[in-house]
Amino acid sequence: MKHIPLGALSVPNIALGLMRISEMEDAAIRDLVGAARDSGIDFFDHADIYGTALHASERRFAEAMRFSPAERDEITIQTKAGIIPGVGYDFSYDHLVSAVEESLRALNTDRIDVLLLHRPDALMEPDEVARAFDRLYDDGKVRAFGVSNHTPRQMELLGRWIRRPIVANQMQLSVTHAPMIAQGIAANTLTDQATDRDGGVLDYCRLEGVAVQAWSPMGGPGGPFIGDPNRPELNAVLDRLAADYDVTAEAIATAWITRHPANIQVVLGTTRPDRVRASAAGSALPLTRPEWYEIFRAAGHVVP
Numbered sequence: 001m002k003h004i005p006l007g008a009l010s011v012p013n014i015a016l017g018l019m020r021i022s023e024m025e026d027a028a029i030r031d032l033v034g035a036a037r038d039s040g041i042d043f044f045d046h047a048d049i050y051g052t053a054l055h056a057s058e059r060r061f062a063e064a065m066r067f068s069p070a071e072r073d074e075i076t077i078q079t080k081a082g083i084i085p086g087v088g089y090d091f092s093y094d095h096l097v098s099a100v101e102e103s104l105r106a107l108n109t110d111r112i113d114v115l116l117l118h119r120p121d122a123l124m125e126p127d128e129v130a131r132a133f134d135r136l137y138d139d140g141k142v143r144a145f146g147v148s149n150h151t152p153r154q155m156e157l158l159g160r161w162i163r164r165p166i167v168a169n170q171m172q173l174s175v176t177h178a179p180m181i182a183q184g185i186a187a188n189t190l191t192d193q194a195t196d197r198d199g200g201v202l203d204y205c206r207l208e209g210v211a212v213q214a215w216s217p218m219g220g221p222g223g224p225f226i227g228d229p230n231r232p233e234l235n236a237v238l239d240r241l242a243a244d245y246d247v248t249a250e251a252i253a254t255a256w257i258t259r260h261p262a263n264i265q266v267v268l269g270t271t272r273p274d275r276v277r278a279s280a281a282g283s284a285l286p287l288t289r290p291e292w293y294e295i296f297r298a299a300g301h302v303v304p
């Protein structure tokens with residue numbers, strides 16, 4: 001498993017997201033997490049809102065895994081705060097501090113390794129976020145901070161106030177949902193693909209040393225693309241390359257992201273151990289330039 005820098009940490013370039021586990025039995029959660037650990041994935045992505053109730057997935061993870069202190073030290077736990085389901089977003093001091101305290105209880109741990117602000121809050125007061133981060137850091141409750149779904153300018157605004165670096169920005173990215181990559185390729189053309197939807201976030205993160213994390217790596221418009229009969233061209237290319245490299249289509253779809261030189265961390269959302277193992281084979285798979293661009297074209301993007 002290839003490792004990448006994320007702030008001061010060295011982390012696997014594939015993480016396991018736990019958005020879909022709150023209804024799973026303990027044994028199934030242990031199988032899923034075990035498959036990740038066996039594949040070299042020791043980075044786990046949560047959010048306070050994942051599951052059927054607030055903190056439900058975090059709680060199920062802790063209940064099923066029952067980590068000893070030594071086992072807890074072996075893994076990296078990332079969670080997110082800032083969304084109020086059905087209401088909007090809340091980056092206020094009180095909300096961020098209380099959300100993290102509840103996450104710590106649900107996860108049955110004394111610290112969050114990485115905390116992300118889940119989606120930009122239009123009413124954000126950056127000095128309040130800074131105060132919340134200081135308090136959480138000084139109390140030893142959060143070790144590093146990042147964002148999710150943020151533009152470069154939103155990150156800069158926050159960065160003017162907070163005293164610790166933004167270590168990660170988690171964004172939606174797969175071969176079928178790739179505006180952060182596709183836009184730059186089509187720059188200065190009169191195509192929809194040339195539309196700037198994120199302020200050049202990928203280049204910004206590379207320039208600033210912020211790790212990009214890819215959520216929904218197997219999803220996109222129309223849902224999961226592997227095996228989708230509406231995407232015959234893409235699946236034909238994925239299947240052919242999978243046979244060439246003696247891996248599965250999941251590994252090729254993962255490698256399309258990990259092959260990018262930005263050192264992107266893929267956040268898997270599958271609930272199936274076999275798909276975790278299959279994707280892990282894409283961690284360091286060296287797709288050639290022609291292969292990478294062929295997959296990109298087959299997903300419907302333009303190479304002018």
Ligand SMILES: NC(=O)c1ccc[n+]([C@@H]2O[C@H](COP(=O)([O-])OP(=O)(O)OC[C@H]3O[C@@H](n4cnc5c(N)ncnc54)[C@H](OP(=O)(O)O)[C@@H]3O)[C@@H](O)[C@H]2O)c1
Pocket residue numbers: 016017018019020045046118148149170171214215216217218219224226227250267268269270271272275
């Ligand atoms: N920051 C954010 O705003 C944000 C938003 C969404 C998610 N996330 C994070 O990102 C993680 C991943 O997101 P995601 O669950 O949407 O990603 P994903 O890995 O793209 O999975 C999406 C769905 O695709 C299915 N799938 C995966 N491989 C497949 C295959 N080979 N064939 C058919 N279906 C397949 C999965 O079902 P199976 O379980 O049946 O495999 C799952 O329901 C989440 O767990 C969460 O941690 C973050």
